[in-house]
Amino acid sequence: MPETVILGVIGSDAHVVGITILEQALSAAGFEVENLGVQSSQEEFVEAAKAEDAGAVLVSSLYGHARQDCEGFHERLDEAGLDVLTYVGGNLAVGQDDFESTRERFREMGFDRVFDAETDPEEAIASLQRDLQLTTTEPEAVRVDS
Amino acid sequence: MPETVILGVIGSDAHVVGITILEQALSAAGFEVENLGVQSSQEEFVEAAKAEDAGAVLVSSLYGHARQDCEGFHERLDEAGLDVLTYVGGNLAVGQDDFESTRERFREMGFDRVFDAETDPEEAIASLQRDLQLTTTEPEAVRVDS
Amino acid sequence: MLTDTRLASDELQRIANELRDNWRTGREVDFEEAIAFHESLPRSKEFATVLESADAPLLQPRAGVPCLEEQIELLRYLQDEGDADLLPTTIDSYTRDNEYEKAEEGLAASRNSPDNELNGFPAVNHGVEDCRRLVRALDAPIEVRHGTPDARLLAMVTLAGGFQSFEGGPISYNIPYTKEHSLAETIEHWQFVDRLCGAYTERGVTINREPFGPLTGTLVPPSIAITVMLIEGLLAATQGVRSLTLGYGQVGNLVQDVAALRALRSLGEDYLPEEVTVTTVFHEWMGGFPPDEARASGVIGLGGATAAVAKPDKVITKSPQEFQGVPTKEANASGLRTTRQLIDMMIEQDIDLGGIDDEQALIERTTHALMDAVFEAGDGDVVQGVINAFDSGELDVPFAPSDAAKGAVLPARDDDGRVRIFEFGDLALPDDIKQIHASRLGERARTEGREESFRMVADDVDAISDGKLIGRPTGDSDLAGGVGDAD
Amino acid sequence: MLTDTRLASDELQRIANELRDNWRTGREVDFEEAIAFHESLPRSKEFATVLESADAPLLQPRAGVPCLEEQIELLRYLQDEGDADLLPTTIDSYTRDNEYEKAEEGLAASRNSPDNELNGFPAVNHGVEDCRRLVRALDAPIEVRHGTPDARLLAMVTLAGGFQSFEGGPISYNIPYTKEHSLAETIEHWQFVDRLCGAYTERGVTINREPFGPLTGTLVPPSIAITVMLIEGLLAATQGVRSLTLGYGQVGNLVQDVAALRALRSLGEDYLPEEVTVTTVFHEWMGGFPPDEARASGVIGLGGATAAVAKPDKVITKSPQEFQGVPTKEANASGLRTTRQLIDMMIEQDIDLGGIDDEQALIERTTHALMDAVFEAGDGDVVQGVINAFDSGELDVPFAPSDAAKGAVLPARDDDGRVRIFEFGDLALPDDIKQIHASRLGERARTEGREESFRMVADDVDAISDGKLIGRPTGDSDLAGGVGDAD
Ligand code: B12
C-alpha cells in the first residue's frame, strides 16, 4: 500500500507552483499525495493527516510568514494524537536570511526536516524514503524525469 | 603667460586614453601642456619639468604598478632642485583597494594630491587653479565642454 | 446580477461608510480633505502626469518594509541610489487578507525587533497621516502594490494618504493570489476601488490604475495575460478610471516579449474607450529566479534589453536577490541600475527584429478569440462574461491557485523558447490556433526525443533558475540542489 | 629586408639558444621533452581541440596573480565556480617589458605580503616546471594572455610549460601596448613566436594563436580591428600556425557588433590559407567601465546578449569590478556567470536583426580597402606592407600610444551608436566610404546641435562608464566625480 503524504501551502500564502511540482514528483515516486493547495490552515493539515492516516506532512511556505503561520502547529498535531513526520520547506524567513539559523528555528518548533528553496523534489523524496523506511523502489521510480 | 604642466604615464604603463582626455581638457582650460605620453620614466618627468619651468607635474598610472614606478620620484625632483606641485592619479593600486589608504601612501611619498580613476578632468583643473593660485579665468574656460 | 455598470454615488458612499469601521484608520479618511492634499502636491509627484509624459521607459522597483521610518529610508535609497523614476509601496500579506489585527501584531513586533516580521508595509494600520508622511518624504510618485482581493479599505486609506497609483484588479489579484474568493465577489470589490479612483479623477486628481499583468508569473501565454488586462481595463474604465497601465510579465523570449508588449499596447488602445490614456508596464521575469546573484543579474539584463527594444512606458525591475527573499535595499537598487544601464545603452539603437509582426499577429488573433468568448459568455456584459468564461474554462490561467479558475491550461516552451499552450483544457480557441501551438510543441518534443508531458512543463518552470530558457532534458541526475536536511 | 617568409629552422634554433640565456629559466626549455609533456595531456586540455569542437560559445575570463599557489587557486575557482570553459593566465607588466629582474622582485615581495605586488603571473620567472604544475592542476585548457611586444622567451617557457594557446601579435601587442617599439622589430620577434608554435604544430601539438582584436579597446572601428587580425593571421600562417582565433572587442551597438563578428569570420576564412582553422573570439567591452558593479553587470549583460546572437567561438568576459582594478575571484566568476546566463537563455532563440547585412557589407568593403592598401604598400609583401602602411597612416589605430602608428584616426559614434570615423588622417579609404562615415556623423552633430569635435570623441570615450552608449551633451556640469584630493 502506498504511503500517503499531506502537502500544502500554509497561512495566506498563494505560491502554488512549488507544491504543484512537488505533488507531481511525489506521485511519480509512488506516494499517495493529498494536496491541500495554497492558503491552507493548520487545522486543514491536521485533519487531513488524521483522515488519511498519513505518514508525513509536508508544509510549504514561500512568502516569508512561515514562522507565524507554523506557530503552535506541532502542539495541534499532538493534541490530535498524531505522531507524524513533518517537513517544512520554501523561503521560510522574510529577507536574506542565514539558512542555518532559520533551520534551527524550525527544528525547535518541531519539524523533523527543514528545506530551503533550492531543494529539488528528489531530495525530499529521498529523505521521505529514508525516514519512512520505505524499501527503495526501482531507482527509475525515484527519479522524476524517468 | 600660461602656466605649463607636465603630463605623462609613468613606468611601463601604456594606458593612453586618460592622458589624452586630460591633455585636451587642460589645454582647453588655458594650460600649456607638455604631454610625455605613455611609458615615461621618472627622469623624463624631471627633465621636462626643469626644461619647461613647469608649475605642476601630473603623473598618471592605471595598470597597478604606480607605487613601484613612483618610488624615489620626489627625491629625484629634490635633487634637481625642483619645488614643483605634484599630482598623481588613476588606478594606483593592484586590485580592489581602499582608496583612502592608497591616497595616504602616495601622500607619504610626497604627492601633493592623489586622485582616483573617477576623477573628472574638471576636478584636476579646479585643483590646479587653486594650488597654483591662478586667477580663475572665465567660468566658460574652466569647463571642458564649453 | 452584477453587471458592468457604474457604481452609483450613493452606493459608493454607503460602502465607504461601512468600511470605515473595519479598522480604526478608516475613520481618518475624508474625501474632500484628501483632494486638497493631492492638490498640494507638486506635479513631480503626480503619478499619471509623470508616467504619461515620459519619453523613455521609467523604472520602478518593488519594496515594502513594515515600519514607516524604514520605508521612507528604503524608498529614499531606491530613489537616490537606484535612480528609480517611480516608487512603490508593497503591502504585507496580512493586509492583503484584510487581517489588520495580525498586521498590527506584526507591525508591533517589527518595531521591537531588528527583523521584519511582515513581508510588506501595512498601510491600513499606518493610516492616512503616515501615508502622507511617506508621500511628502520622497520626490517621486508612489504606487500601492499589493495583491489584495478586497482592497477597498486599502484604497480608501492610501488614496486619501496621497498615493496616486493603485495596482491590481478583480481577476489579476484574485486568480494568482487566492484560493477561495469568487470572481463575482472580487469584481464587486474592485468596482468600488475603481469607482473611488474615478471619483478622484473627476475631481482633477487622476489616479493611475495598473492591472497586474504577470498573473502567476509562470509561463503565462501572452494572449491570456493580455485578455485579462483588457477586461480589467474595461471594468476600470466603466467606473471612471482614465489612466490605465496595462501590464505584461517577461517570458524571456525576446521576439515574443516585444510582440506581446506591442500587442498589449495596440489592443489596449483598440478595446478601451478613447477617454482613457493607456500606458504599458513590463515586468522583468516573474517566475523562479536563479539562486545566484550573478546569474540573476543576467536575467535582469535580458529584461533590460527587452525593454530597450519594446519601449514600454514603465519597467518593474527585479533584484539579483529575488530567489532568496525580500532583497536588501542595495540589491534592489542594483537591479534598477543594471536595468538602466542596458536600457540607456540600447534605447537609441535601431533594433529591428525579424518575426515580431507574425508573433504579434498570432497574439492578437488569440486575444480576440478569448475576448469574443468572454463577450459571448456574458451576452455582451463583460462582468458576467468573465465570470462565466472562467467558470467554464473558456478563459483560464496556468498554475492558478484559485478555485475560480479551472487551472487546466498548461504552457510549455517551443524550440525557440516561446511560450505555447500544451494543454488547452476548455480554453476558447479556434482549432487553427490550437494547431499552431501543437505543431510548435511537437517540433520541440521531436528535438528532445520525448513526449510532451507534465515533465516538460516542470522542466520549463525550473529552466531559468537552472540557467537556461528551455527545460531540455539534461541526462544527468543533478541531485546537488539546496541546503536541506537530507543527511 | 624583413619579409613575410618562414623563419628557417636553424634561425629558430639560433635565436632560441640566445634567448635561453636571458633568464635562468630559459635553460629549462627542451623542445623534445616539451612535446612529450604535451602528449601526456588529456584531450580535455588541448586548447585547439576543445575550442574548435565546441558547439556554443566558450567562456574565458582574464586572470593572473603573482604566486603559483594563488594562481592555481584562482583558476580553479574560475573553473569550478565560474564555469569557465577555457582558462587564462595573464602575465604581469614587468614580464611584458622583459624586465625579469623587476618581476623577480615583485614576485618575492608578493610572496612576503598579503598584497599582490605584480599585476599578473610572471611565467618566465616561474619557469617550465611551475607552468606545468599549473597546467596539471586545472581541468580546462589554459592560454597565455599578456601584451608583450617581445614575447619570445615567454613563449619558449610557457609552451614548454604546457600552455597550448598564446595571445598577441606583432601589431596588436605593439600599437596598443608600447610607445617605442618599431613594427619591424615586433614583427621579427613574433615571427619567432609563430614559428615556434608552428614547430609544435608540426609535431602534432597544435598551438592555438590568438591575435588581440580589441587593440586600444576604445571605440576602434571594426574594419581597422579586422584588418589587423587578418594581417596577423597571415603572418602567423606563414610560420606554420594552423589554429587561429581572430578577435574583436564589443563596441556596444548590437547590429554593428554582430555584423563585425560575421565579417571577421567570413574575411578570416577568405584571406587565410585553407589549412588554417579559423575561430573567432568576442571580447566584452574593453573600454572604460562604469564605476559601479550593478551598471557594470549591465554592460556585461549586453556583451552576453551580443554573443548569443553573433555566436563567436569564444567570449572573453569582463568582471563587474573592471573599473576599479584587478577583480576578486568572486567578481571574476560573477562576470562569467552573468554572461553564461544570457547566452544560455538566448542562444536557442531565433534572433534575426535587420540591418546586419548592410553593416557587414560596409565593414567588409572597408576592410578590403585597407587590406588592398597594405598589400600595395608592400608590393605584395604583407610585412613590408603593414610597416609602410602604418608609417604613412594608411593604416592607423585610434588612441594608439605607439610611435609606430600615426594615431591620427579619431572615432565617434553615430546617432545609432555605431562607431564611425570622424577624423581619417591618412587612412586608405575611398571617398565613398569616407562619405558614409561623414554623413552618419553629420546626422549626429545635427541631432545634438553641435559641431563634430574632439569634445564629441571625449564624450563618447566616457559614455559607457557614465551609463550611456552615445556621449550626448548633457547640459549639466556633473562635477561630482571621484574621490580626489580636491578639497
Ligand atoms: C512566482 C512568484 C510569485 C507569484 C506566485 C504565483 C502563484 N500563485 O504561485 C506571484 C506574482 C503571485 C507572487 C506573489 C507574491 N510573492 Co512571490 N514569488 C514568486 C517567485 C518569483 C517564484 C516562486 C516559484 O514559483 N518558484 C518556482 C517553484 C518551482 O519553486 P519554489 O516555489 O521555490 O518551490 C520549490 C522549493 O522551494 C521546494 N519547496 C517548496 N516548498 C517546500 C516544502 C517542502 C516540505 C519541501 C521538502 C520542499 C519545498 O520544492 C519546490 C519544487 O522544487 C519567488 C522568487 C523566486 N524563487 O524566484 C517569489 C517570492 C517567493 N515571492 C515573494 C513575495 C514577498 C510575494 C508577495 C508577498 C509580495 C509580492 N511581491 O507581491 C506575494 C504573496 C502573495 C501571496 N498571498 O502568497 C518573496 C518571498 C520573500 C521572503 N520569503 O522573504 C519571493 C522570494 C520574492 C522576493 N525575493 O521577494 N509571487
Ligand code: B12
Ligand atoms: C582600455 C584599457 C586597456 C587598453 C589600453 C589601451 C591604451 N593603450 O590606452 C589595453 C587593452 C591595451 C589595456 C591593457 C592593460 N590593462 Co587595461 N584597462 C583599460 C580600461 C578598460 C579602460 C581604461 C581607459 O581607457 N579608461 C578611460 C579613460 C578616459 O579613463 P582613465 O584612464 O581612468 O583616466 C581618467 C582618470 O583616471 C583620471 N586620471 C588618470 N590619470 C590621472 C592622473 C592625474 C594626475 C589626474 C588628476 C587624473 C588622472 O582622469 C582621466 C580622464 O578622465 C581599464 C578599466 C576601466 N577603467 O574600465 C583597464 C585597466 C586600467 N587595465 C588594467 C590592466 C591590469 C591592464 C594590463 C596590465 C593587463 C591586461 N589586462 O592586459 C595591460 C597593461 C598594458 C600596459 N603595458 O599598460 C587594470 C589595472 C588594474 C589595477 N590597477 O589593479 C584595469 C583597471 C582593468 C582591470 N580591472 O583589471 N587596458
